[in-house]
Each structure stands twice: as C-alpha cells, then as structure tokens.
Amino acid sequence: MKPSDILPLYQATDRLDQVCRTLRHRFGDVAPVMLDPYTFAWLTLTWESTREAMTSPDFSADPDNWRDRNSGHVPQNSGIAAMLVRRDAARWRDGDEHRRYREALQAALQRLIDNGHVLHAVADVADRIIDRITPRGRADLIGDYAGVLSGMVLARLIGFDQDEAERIGDEMATVWDGEPAAAYQAWLELDARLHRLAAERRRRPAPNDVVSHLVHHGEHSDQEAAHQVALLIAAGYDPLTHLIGNTLRVLLTDDSLRRQLLSAGTDVESLLDVVQVHNPPLAVVPGRWCVVDREFGGHRVRAGDMVVFGIEATNRQLPPGTRAHLGWGAGPHACPRSGSDIAGVVAAHAVRRLITRVPVRLAVAPDQLERRASLAINGLRELPVLLNATGMEAAPTVPEEAPPAPAGAAEPPAPVRTGPARGWIGALARLLLGRR
Numbered sequence: 001m002k003p004s005d006i007l008p009l010y011q012a013t014d015r016l017d018q019v020c021r022t023l024r025h026r027f028g029d030v031a032p033v034m035l036d037p038y039t040f041a042w043l044t045l046t047w048e049s050t051r052e053a054m055t056s057p058d059f060s061a062d063p064d065n066w067r068d069r070n071s072g073h074v075p076q077n078s079g080i081a082a083m084l085v086r087r088d089a090a091r092w093r094d095g096d097e098h099r100r101y102r103e104a105l106q107a108a109l110q111r112l113i114d115n116g117h118v119l120h121a122v123a124d125v126a127d128r129i130i131d132r133i134t135p136r137g138r139a140d141l142i143g144d145y146a147g148v149l150s151g152m153v154l155a156r157l158i159g160f161d162q163d164e165a166e167r168i169g170d171e172m173a174t175v176w177d178g179e180p181a182a183a184y185q186a187w188l189e190l191d192a193r194l195h196r197l198a199a200e201r202r203r204r205p206a207p208n209d210v211v212s213h214l215v216h217h218g219e220h221s222d223q224e225a226a227h228q229v230a231l232l233i234a235a236g237y238d239p240l241t242h243l244i245g246n247t248l249r250v251l252l253t254d255d256s257l258r259r260q261l262l263s264a265g266t267d268v269e270s271l272l273d274v275v276q277v278h279n280p281p282l283a284v285v286p287g288r289w290c291v292v293d294r295e296f297g298g299h300r301v302r303a304g305d306m307v308v309f310g311i312e313a314t315n316r317q318l319p320p321g322t323r324a325h326l327g328w329g330a331g332p333h334a335c336p337r338s339g340s341d342i343a344g345v346v347a348a349h350a351v352r353r354l355i356t357r358v359p360v361r362l363a364v365a366p367d368q369l370e371r372r373a374s375l376a377i378n379g380l381r382e383l384p385v386l387l388n389a390t391g392m393e394a395a396p397t398v399p400e401e402a403p404p405a406p407a408g409a410a411e412p413p414a415p416v417r418t419g420p421a422r423g424w425i426g427a428l429a430r431l432l433l434g435r436r
Contacts, residue, residue, distance in 0.1 A: 243347045
C-alpha cells in the first residue's frame with residue numbers, strides 16, 4: 001500500500017458520506033485512512049466488517065495494543081491520543097477487568113431507571129429549558145435545547161450540580177472536535193473535575209447518582225469512578241444531543257410525514273430507532289486494535305493497527321424498513337442495556353415534550369441546515385426554529401410510551417415486513433436515505 005492510497009479523512013468532514021461511498025467502491029469493506037496528520041487506521045465501511053471488529057477476539061479494546069503510539073509515531077498530546085488512553089473503565093479493558101467494570105456500570109445505571117430518577121430528571125430539565133426559550137420566539141434546537149438538555153441530565157445522573165453541566169458539555173465538545181492541544185487540555189480539565197467529584201461523593205454520598213453508587217456499592221477507587229464516569233460522558237453527551245437533534249430535524253423538514261406520524265399516534269421511540277439506522281448521531285468512532293496479523297475486509301492488517309467504526313457509512317447501506325443498527329455496539333463491549341435504555345428515555349421524552357408543548361417550525365429552508373464539521377459526530381451545526389409564532393398550528397399530541405428497549409443488531413440486517421400501520425417506517429427510511 002502506497003502512502004498516496006491513504007485518504008486524509010480529517011480533511012473530508014464536510015462531505016464524509018460521499019467520501020465513504022468512494023472509499024467503499026475503491027477498497028471494499030475496509031479502507032486505509034488518516035484520522036489526523038499522525039494517526040493511521042482502518043475504517044470499516046460495511047455492516048459485516050463493523051460487526052466483526054466489534055465482536056472478534058482478534059480485535060482488542062485495550063489501546064495499549066496501539067503500535068503507532070507505542071512507537072512514538074503518534075504524539076502523546078494529540079487530540080486522538082488524549083482520548084484513546086487505557087483507563088480504568090469498561091471501554092478500555094478486556095476479559096475479567098472489563099466484566100467487573102461493565103457490571104458495576106450496569107447496576108448503577110439500572111438503579112437510576114428503577115427509582116424513576118431518569119424520567120424525573122429529563123422531564124424537569126426539558127420543561128425548564130422550554131419555559132426559558134419559548135418567550136424568545138426563536139431558538140437553535142441543537143445549542144439551546146438538545147445540547148443543554150443532554151448536559152444537564154447527564155450531570156444530574158452522574159452527581160454534578162447544574163452549574164457544572166454547561167462546562168462539562170463545552171469540554172466534551174472540545175475533546176470530540178477541538179484542535180489537538182485544546183482537546184488534550186479539555187480532557188485534563190474534565191478528568192480533574194471527575195476526580196474531585198469522586199472524592200467528594202466518597203465523603204458525602206448522594207442517594208441518586210452514578211458516582212456515589214460506584215464508590216460505595218461498586219467498590220471503585222476514586223480514579224476508577226472518575227474514569228467510568230468519563231466514559232459515560234464521552235458516550236452520552238454529543239451522541240445523545242444529536243440523536244435528539246437528528247430526530248427533530250426529521251419532524252421539522254417533512255410536514256406531511258410529521259402529520260402522518262403524529263395523527264397515527266406513532267410512538268416517538270420507533271422514530272428514534274429509524275433515525276438511529278439511517279441518520280445516526282455517530283459517524284466515525286475509534287474502536288479496536290488488532291492483536292494478530294490477519295486478513296480483514298480483503299486487506300492484510302497487522303497486529304497493533306487501529307480499527308475505527310464507520311457507523312454512519314455502515315447504517316446508510318441498510319435497506320429501508322430495517323430496525324438493525326450498530327449504534328449501541330455489539331459483542332462484549334456493546335453499550336450496557338441500562339445505558340441504551342436511558343438514552344432512549346431521555347431522547348424520546350426530549351422530542352415528545354418539545355413538540356407537544358409548543359408549536360415549532362424551521363426558521364430557514366431545509367437546504368440551509370449545515371452539517372457539523374466532525375469526524376466523530378453526524379449532526380447539525382445548528383437547528384434554527386421559530387417557536388409559537390402567530391399563525392402556527394397548535395402542537396399535536398403524541399402519546400406517552402413506556403421506556404424503550406434498545407434496538408441492537410444481534411442478527412444480520414434484513415428488511416422488516418410491516419403492515420399498513422407500520423408503513424411510515426419505510427417512508428421515513430427512504431426520506432433519510434434520499435430515496436422517494
């Protein structure tokens with residue numbers, strides 16, 4: 001493979017979908033890419049290759065296997081290297097260590113569901129934000145609603161007070177998309193903040209937060225609790241923000257589909273499932289390191305090579321009507337069931353609460369909506385809307401639903417056979433895929 005064969009993917013954030021199609025045509029299931037000027041990786045481009053890398057023991061979640069960083073080829077203070085450090089958390093461990101961390105997280109998150117704390121938190125936060133933005137008449141539903149809501153709800157569930165939520169959100173946005181030096185510094189600041197919280201909760205536990213449960217019931221050290229919570233924030237803040245944002249975009253850019261969905265009493269959870277498949281909030285996610293020399297996707301991959309998951313590219317190939325996706329992962333490192341349940345509850349209530357409380361319409365033409373320039377996140381830079389303007393139709397009623405079961409993809413994707421009452425799923429999928 002010549003250096004000229006390796007695409008600088010970081011230079012294509014404004015046309016990522018088009019570039020991934022070109023890569024798939026040229027290289028097949030897996031393509032060689034650069035994530036920044038220093039970081040080489042293999043990008044998965046099909047459902048089969050993505051799932052294989054997620055589930056095969058030939059691919060480790062432990063970044064200590066990363067050959068290019070171990071050799072000094074990738075600077076330790078690069079933004080990607082700052083994120084991909086072996087920490088005391090489920091995301092970065094395999095085997096027994098992974099199981100211990102995962103089980104502790106599952107228990108802590110499940111407790112929040114069982115005691116109703118999740119639904120109470122999102123209901124309270126959503127109403128507070130809607131009350132604040134509605135009198136203005138205009139809002140950006142990414143920055144003013146989805147992002148603020150995601151940060152505040154996560155902060156509550158973790159154990160922070162509300163004053164910390166905005167700072168945490170800003171730090172995570174910098175880690176995801178900032179320049180290397182800024183991303184590294186933001187991660188250090190977030191890590192220090194989480195260590196302080198763990199030490200505080202060890203002295204004074206709270207009844208309903210993740211950190212208190214980890215240090216007092218999960219037998220975690222302060223560092224383990226801090227690293228586990230950093231994982232929750234990284235996995236939750238931006239992806240949740242843009243799951244909400246992408247779903248609201250669908251409802252606001254196709255009036256006939258929106259009326260069809262709402263008049264039929266369709267549950268928001270089903271809409272979230274379809275958005276996860278065909279317009280997922282994650283684009284490219286650093287994922288695994290190969291531990292053996294092997295063939296993968298038609299290419300020879302060396303031990304120590306990094307593999308990143310092309311979630312958006314993978315899902316966009318799935319047929320209209322399917323509910324299969326890999327947004328929650330697969331295999332031992334899939335998102336814990338309680339974590340995906342919480343994400344579904346928060347996103348569904350955020351969408352439902354907004355559209356039932358206040359009439360909303362786009363403030364710009366749909367083709368003026370700009371994609372966020374990001375390798376990691378598939379979402380909008382802004383979603384500008386008018387709120388409660390004169391002449392707007394009243395907000396429809398959307399039925400409340402039970403907390404959703406996550407839509408994982410344990411089997412190869414296949415179209416779902418649906419009757420007339422479910423035909424909107426295929427219509428929505430075709431809309432998201434650009435097929436009429």
